Amino acid sequence: MQTIEKLRERLAELSDLGSVAMLVEWDQLVMMPARGGPARAQQLGALARLTHERGAAQEIGQWLAELDGGELDAVDRDIVRLARRDWERISRVPQELAVELARASTDGQESWQVARANDDFAGYAPALERNVRLAAERARCVALEGQSPYEALLSDYDFGLRAGDLRALFGSLEQELAPMVGPASKHSPRRRLAVPVPAQQAAVAGTLARLGVEPSSWRVDVSAHPFSTWIGVDDTRITTRYGDGDVESLLSSLHEYGHSLYERQVDPALARTSLAGGTSMSIHESQSKLWENHVARSPAFAHVLAQELGQGGFSVPAEELHASLVGVEPSPVRVSADPLTYPLHIILRFELELALIEGDLAVSDLPAAWREGMRRLLGIDVPTDALGCLQDVHWAAGSFGYFPSYALGCLIAAQLWEKLEADTGSREDDLRTGEVAVMQRWLAENVHRYGRRLDTNELIETATGRALEAGPFLRYLAPLAGRGS
Numbered sequence: 001m002q003t004i005e006k007l008r009e010r011l012a013e014l015s016d017l018g019s020v021a022m023l024v025e026w027d028q029l030v031m032m033p034a035r036g037g038p039a040r041a042q043q044l045g046a047l048a049r050l051t052h053e054r055g056a057a058q059e060i061g062q063w064l065a066e067l068d069g070g071e072l073d074a075v076d077r078d079i080v081r082l083a084r085r086d087w088e089r090i091s092r093v094p095q096e097l098a099v100e101l102a103r104a105s106t107d108g109q110e111s112w113q114v115a116r117a118n119d120d121f122a123g124y125a126p127a128l129e130r131n132v133r134l135a136a137e138r139a140r141c142v143a144l145e146g147q148s149p150y151e152a153l154l155s156d157y158d159f160g161l162r163a164g165d166l167r168a169l170f171g172s173l174e175q176e177l178a179p180m181v182g183p184a185s186k187h188s189p190r191r192r193l194a195v196p197v198p199a200q201q202a203a204v205a206g207t208l209a210r211l212g213v214e215p216s217s218w219r220v221d222v223s224a225h226p227f228s229t230w231i232g233v234d235d236t237r238i239t240t241r242y243g244d245g246d247v248e249s250l251l252s253s254l255h256e257y258g259h260s261l262y263e264r265q266v267d268p269a270l271a272r273t274s275l276a277g278g279t280s281m282s283i284h285e286s287q288s289k290l291w292e293n294h295v296a297r298s299p300a301f302a303h304v305l306a307q308e309l310g311q312g313g314f315s316v317p318a319e320e321l322h323a324s325l326v327g328v329e330p331s332p333v334r335v336s337a338d339p340l341t342y343p344l345h346i347i348l349r350f351e352l353e354l355a356l357i358e359g360d361l362a363v364s365d366l367p368a369a370w371r372e373g374m375r376r377l378l379g380i381d382v383p384t385d386a387l388g389c390l391q392d393v394h395w396a397a398g399s400f401g402y403f404p405s406y407a408l409g410c411l412i413a414a415q416l417w418e419k420l421e422a423d424t425g426s427r428e429d430d431l432r433t434g435e436v437a438v439m440q441r442w443l444a445e446n447v448h449r450y451g452r453r454l455d456t457n458e459l460i461e462t463a464t465g466r467a468l469e470a471g472p473f474l475r476y477l478a479p480l481a482g483r484g485s
Helices: 003-030 034-055 058-067 074-091 095-118 121-142 149-154 163-187 197-210 248-264 281-296 302-311 318-326 342-357 363-378 404-424 428-433 437-446 456-464 471-481
Strands: 218-222 228-232 235-240
Touching: 003 034, 003 058, 003 074, 003 095, 003 228, 003 235, 034 074, 034 095, 058 074, 095 121, 121 149, 121 342, 121 363, 149 163, 149 342, 163 342, 163 363, 163 404, 163 471, 197 218, 197 248, 197 302, 228 248, 235 248, 248 281, 248 437, 281 404, 281 437, 281 456, 302 318, 302 428, 342 363, 342 404, 404 437, 404 456, 404 471
Parallel strands: 218 235
Antiparallel strands: 228 235
């Protein structure tokens, strides 16, 4: 067997192990009975041990050395390049640490669910302290020369990001957005719609069906925190959640659809290699935010959503529904935030997780720091920890360095949308009827098909012809504050 074939075979095995882990984690969050947590932690630990053994094996390093400088086609060269990056990173982490991280993630999520339900930060704090300690320990293992511990963790989600660059970008974004909140709250106030859960369920099902979500290769379920996962080429699973008298499910379902469409439209030739899957979480979040902000929140698509709500027995004018979906009102909850205040939620989380990992903030001081940040950025008081630092699952799962991708995704989505419409014309007429094929094809050709072959910045420039900029996002938001677009 040629060396490249040996490498491809191992990468396929690792891909399959990753898919099994995602299936087990999906079950934990959607189907598993409450008392299954301890056994699930052991099971995921065993999977992590096996994955680490196979992924950090010395023979991979030998194969990569043999392939260095060899004659390979373009795809195989990229497979080798990304495989080397992944192997070098995983090889720096001791196996026992990898296993403990997997167990701590499962235990942390179980602790978080109980703590959030009971508004009990003190009961959750030991699990978070464990996750912070383990994340910092792992960061020390994988950090490259000149990288801070937090930057080392950023590379899990966005290769090449620098904490200093994020501080500068988010600092300028805060200066732009914070003064807009007051005027936008007056010009585009949040309008309440008492949409019953059955109508929401009917609208989510009908809208997703228009986008191509069908039961032979998709599942749509409910979870405490909406998410998406992809088990195989034709096994995609998304979740949403429903609150009586709410419309969040209409947004979160399309948000998760965007994630899943990305994975489904990666070039099939890259399947089960180091190139399969989205290139970074900021690009992934750009795909979910594109469908959430530029489709679900568009005035035109409100006609589709209103029709689907009508099928579920709830009648509402499209204009009133649109006003509810885009209305600006500072809220303590990130996933319910309007498109203008949403990045400010992310800036706070970036500041706090950076301080946690760098040792500048103790876990016990997190609730107070959260409340202070919400007053500073959004001018609101947080009434409970359940609506504050307990609202997100990410730190409970051990995911540090993930949050910046949400704000970056908003910026990238707006930049991609401007380019999409420049290339294909206004999408307003299509959105009014729920026709999305042109958008799906443009995204497949310009973003999705590359998988991991292009890193974040290179992909943005390839797709749009420009480096990342905040201008398109600010132009998208301008009408909410009564400014010209």
